[in-house]
Amino acid sequence: MGRYLLRRLTFLVVSLALASVVLFVLLRLLPGDPANALTSVGASPDQIAAARHSIGSDRPLPEQFTRWLGQLVRGDLGTSFVSSLPVGPEVTARLDLTLPLTLAAFVLAVVIAVPVGFVAAHKRHTWYGALLSGISQLGMAVPVFWLGMILIALFALNAGWLPSGGFPQDGWDAPAEAVRSLVLPVVTIALVMSASLTRYVRSATLDVVNSDYLRTARALGASLPAAMWRHGLRNASVPVVSVLGIELASTLLGAVVVESVFALPGLGSMLATGIAQHDYPVIQGVLFASTLAVLLIGFVADLVQRIIDPRLRDRLSGVAR
Amino acid sequence: MRLNKPALYTAATTATLALVLTACGGSTTGATGGSWDKNATVDIGSLYEPQNLDNTAGGGQGVTEALNGNVYEGLFRLTDDGKVEKLLAQDYETSADGLTYTFTLRDGVKFHSGEELTSADVKYSLEKVLADDSQSARRSNLEVVKDIATPDARTVEVTLSKRSISFVYNLSYVWIINSQAKDLKTTEDGTGPYTLGKWTRGSALSLNRFAGYWGEAAANKEVVFHYFKDASALNNALLTNAVDVVTSEQSPDALDQFKSNQNYKVNSGNSTTKLLLAFNDKAKPFTDVKVRQAVSAAIDDKKLLESVWGGYGKLIGSMVPPTDPWYEDLTSVDIHDVTKAKKLLAEAGYAKGFSFTLDTPNYDPHPTAAAFIKSQLAKVGITVEINTITPNEWYTKVYKNRDFTATLQEHVNDRDLVWYGNPDFYWGYDNKQVTQWVEQAEEATTTARQNELLKKVNRKTAEDAASDWLYLYPQIVVASTKLSGYPLNGLNSQFYAYDIKKTG
Numbered sequence: 001m002g003r004y005l006l007r008r009l010t011f012l013v014v015s016l017a018l019a020s021v022v023l024f025v026l027l028r029l030l031p032g033d034p035a036n037a038l039t040s041v042g043a044s045p046d047q048i049a050a051a052r053h054s055i056g057s058d059r060p061l062p063e064q065f066t067r068w069l070g071q072l073v074r075g076d077l078g079t080s081f082v083s084s085l086p087v088g089p090e091v092t093a094r095l096d097l098t099l100p101l102t103l104a105a106f107v108l109a110v111v112i113a114v115p116v117g118f119v120a121a122h123k124r125h126t127w128y129g130a131l132l133s134g135i136s137q138l139g140m141a142v143p144v145f146w147l148g149m150i151l152i153a154l155f156a157l158n159a160g161w162l163p164s165g166g167f168p169q170d171g172w173d174a175p176a177e178a179v180r181s182l183v184l185p186v187v188t189i190a191l192v193m194s195a196s197l198t199r200y201v202r203s204a205t206l207d208v209v210n211s212d213y214l215r216t217a218r219a220l221g222a223s224l225p226a227a228m229w230r231h232g233l234r235n236a237s238v239p240v241v242s243v244l245g246i247e248l249a250s251t252l253l254g255a256v257v258v259e260s261v262f263a264l265p266g267l268g269s270m271l272a273t274g275i276a277q278h279d280y281p282v283i284q285g286v287l288f289a290s291t292l293a294v295l296l297i298g299f300v301a302d303l304v305q306r307i308i309d310p311r312l313r314d315r316l317s318g319v320a321r
Numbered sequence: 322m323r324l325n326k327p328a329l330y331t332a333a334t335t336a337t338l339a340l341v342l343t344a345c346g347g348s349t350t351g352a353t354g355g356s357w358d359k360n361a362t363v364d365i366g367s368l369y370e371p372q373n374l375d376n377t378a379g380g381g382q383g384v385t386e387a388l389n390g391n392v393y394e395g396l397f398r399l400t401d402d403g404k405v406e407k408l409l410a411q412d413y414e415t416s417a418d419g420l421t422y423t424f425t426l427r428d429g430v431k432f433h434s435g436e437e438l439t440s441a442d443v444k445y446s447l448e449k450v451l452a453d454d455s456q457s458a459r460r461s462n463l464e465v466v467k468d469i470a471t472p473d474a475r476t477v478e479v480t481l482s483k484r485s486i487s488f489v490y491n492l493s494y495v496w497i498i499n500s501q502a503k504d505l506k507t508t509e510d511g512t513g514p515y516t517l518g519k520w521t522r523g524s525a526l527s528l529n530r531f532a533g534y535w536g537e538a539a540a541n542k543e544v545v546f547h548y549f550k551d552a553s554a555l556n557n558a559l560l561t562n563a564v565d566v567v568t569s570e571q572s573p574d575a576l577d578q579f580k581s582n583q584n585y586k587v588n589s590g591n592s593t594t595k596l597l598l599a600f601n602d603k604a605k606p607f608t609d610v611k612v613r614q615a616v617s618a619a620i621d622d623k624k625l626l627e628s629v630w631g632g633y634g635k636l637i638g639s640m641v642p643p644t645d646p647w648y649e650d651l652t653s654v655d656i657h658d659v660t661k662a663k664k665l666l667a668e669a670g671y672a673k674g675f676s677f678t679l680d681t682p683n684y685d686p687h688p689t690a691a692a693f694i695k696s697q698l699a700k701v702g703i704t705v706e707i708n709t710i711t712p713n714e715w716y717t718k719v720y721k722n723r724d725f726t727a728t729l730q731e732h733v734n735d736r737d738l739v740w741y742g743n744p745d746f747y748w749g750y751d752n753k754q755v756t757q758w759v760e761q762a763e764e765a766t767t768t769a770r771q772n773e774l775l776k777k778v779n780r781k782t783a784e785d786a787a788s789d790w791l792y793l794y795p796q797i798v799v800a801s802t803k804l805s806g807y808p809l810n811g812l813n814s815q816f817y818a819y820d821i822k823k824t825g
Contacts, residue, residue: 031715083373156561164557169525249603263554265523278713
């Protein structure tokens with residue numbers, strides 16, 4: 001296990017380093033000039049040059065890159081070109097919203113998808129099993145922004161039960177208000193996420209139900225639920241966990257749409273603004289933080305899989321016992 | 322992740338263009354009847370969040386909207402009708418040669434930090450705008466300032482290198498900041514009726530009534546600007562009473578739900594934002610005045626305005642909106658006439674038409690306008706190829722590199738006709754006579770003379786079809802009927818909040 005952890009850690013660091021290079025280079029390939037966001041129409045060439053100089057975008061690329069990397073190692077995400085404010089604290093502040101939002105949606109999606117997926121598989125020959133399966137299929141095709149708008153129309157504009165968007169200015173210092181404003185966005189993400197998760201849970205369950213060991217268990221007299229509980233669940237959860245990891249990561253990255261529909265000041269909206277303004281430090285900062293999160297999620301998912309399925313421990317670490 | 326959100330790019334363009342192309346304006350509504358809650362909190366919804374709180378460091382349109390006049394004040398104030406009034410300047414005198422301005426400061430003005438306003442602060446503030454690293458949109462206009470002297474604590478003497486009749490007007494853009502203030506990107510020290518409460522980036526900015534204000538106290542206790550990236554999210558906030566007023570409604574489709582609801586009032590003011598089909602007057606075939614006139618005549622501006630804004634907005638025949646002092650109705654110069662367009666084209670040697678590329682910013686209303694222009698010009702044999710670009714690309718390709726034949730762009734500033742006097746401006750209009758008129762107008766000794774000269778510029782550029790001015794945007798403020806006293810024209814992106822009254 002120690003060697004495995006070490007290998008994973010090395011992998012994490014190398015991935016991050018590679019990601020930082022790719023990020024840096026790709027951003028510089030975008031057409032446009034970050035100095036544009038700083039200078040006004042009517043700016044003289046001197047002013048434009050001064051703007052470039054002030055943000056350092058007139059320096060050679062390798063120099064800019066080493067500088068960024070140097071800051072990164074010290075835990076500094078740099079300074080926004082546009083606002084001249086540090087990126088790091090803003091990323092942290094935005095995570096205060098994006099992390100609870102994503103995690104709550106994730107948990108809710110799992111709570112919906114696991115039983116629904118199981119029923120859809122177990123009762124696939126009944127009308128409601130087929131219906132659940134059909135709904136989940138349909139749900140995968142629903143765009144997040146559309147569902148968000150529908151929920152706003154129903155529960156905020158018509159019923160007036162919940163706010164249509166925004167987050168209290170005092171943030172979590174006003175906990176009740178904060179929670180209220182996250183209900184609709186969480187439900188929106190969770191519903192969309194649970195649709196695809198349900199499909200995975202269903203097919204993983206089907207694989208297990210049709211497996212030899214489950215048939216054996218049932219032949220020995222166990223009921224299906226009992227056999228599932230004792231032998232099946234564990235096996236079914238292995239592929240589901242890796243899908244969960246992917247879903248969680250993509251929700252974190254995809255929060256930009258939901259944050260825009262619900263006017264939430266999260267990481268996604270920070271990224272969107274950064275991209276529109278060619279504010280490289282902001283884009284790099286947000287994407288770097290997200291990359292780190294995605295890699296960590298992958299790491300945890302891997303670890304969980306190994307705990308569930310002992311066979312993986314040997315295979316993944318490559319150690320012959 | 323889809324990032325081609327129009328509102329987002331509106332914000333981006335705002336950041337780049339609005340600095341100078343920002344409109345001027347802002348008058349207040351008259352109705353203040355009845356009693357109101359002096360301790361009310363007014364929630365304002367806006368699409369323009371400040372980048373930072375310093376208007377000489379790229380704070381953008383949002384910082385003007387929230388802080389100008391509310392937190393910071395100038396020597397002069399630009400009213401919502403476009404008039405210039407004395408504010409922190411109690412009085413001023415101009416020397417006979419028009420080169421020296423002596424300002425006397427108002428007595429008893431305190432900064433939010435408690436320090437008294439002195440002439441040193443005025444000097445500091447003006448120098449801040451003129452500094453090499455200043456990103457102030459007014460820096461180039463104020464470069465005529467040669468020397469600033471402070472003979473005593475209440476007197477400021479500014480000497481100009483040449484006459485500048487717009488000097489006082491330009492001063493209305495200069496915030497007077499405490500010379501001892503620090504961290505101006507995240508904090509403030511102004512003299513306005515409000516102090517900065519809390520700024521939560523990406524979300525909201527609040528202002529609190531300043532007890533030590535020198536003038537009449539604000540009519541409300543607190544103002545909170547709530548920021549949105551998406552216009553429909555903003556409208557939803559208004560519908561659910563999360564905000565009381567929207568500073569500038571950008572989507573005509575949203576208006577019906579407010580017009581039909583007696584809890585809201587839809588106000589239509591005068592903006593200074595012009596939608597331009599800007600030709601590159603230095604690129605063929607637009608070097609030929611007849612071609613420009615033909616294209617202008619071939620496009621039915623009225624139909625375009627109708628389709629984009631319904632019953633709102635105005636037609637203009639030139640770069641000058643009605644709120645500029647030298648306005649004249651020139652819509653008759655640029656009248657829709659297909660026969661005339663065909664004739665002009667034939668005269669210019671393009672009887673069979675030609676084709677050109679139209680560089681089009683990718684956010685509303687530009688794509689719609691581009692498609693409309695394409696279909697209109699097809700009727701006179703001109704083929705338009707639409708090239709959709711981002712605001713940032715527009716700025717580099719069109720504005721800086723002049724690498725274009727024709728483009729669409731919104732120009733938001735007041736008094737921006739004068740750009741036609743600059744042959745180096747991106748559209749490349751070069752007429753020695755016009756350049757001279759613009760220079761003479763700036764050095765004029767009376768505003769009457771200035772108006773007279775700029776009216777000539779106005780007519781000449783219109784006759785030359787220097788650009789095709791498609792229409793003037795409406796300025797639509799939608800508010801709860803509980804509110805009164807809010808600005809209607811929002812000129813220069815200002816939003817004076819201190820007169821807003823809210824009933825229980």
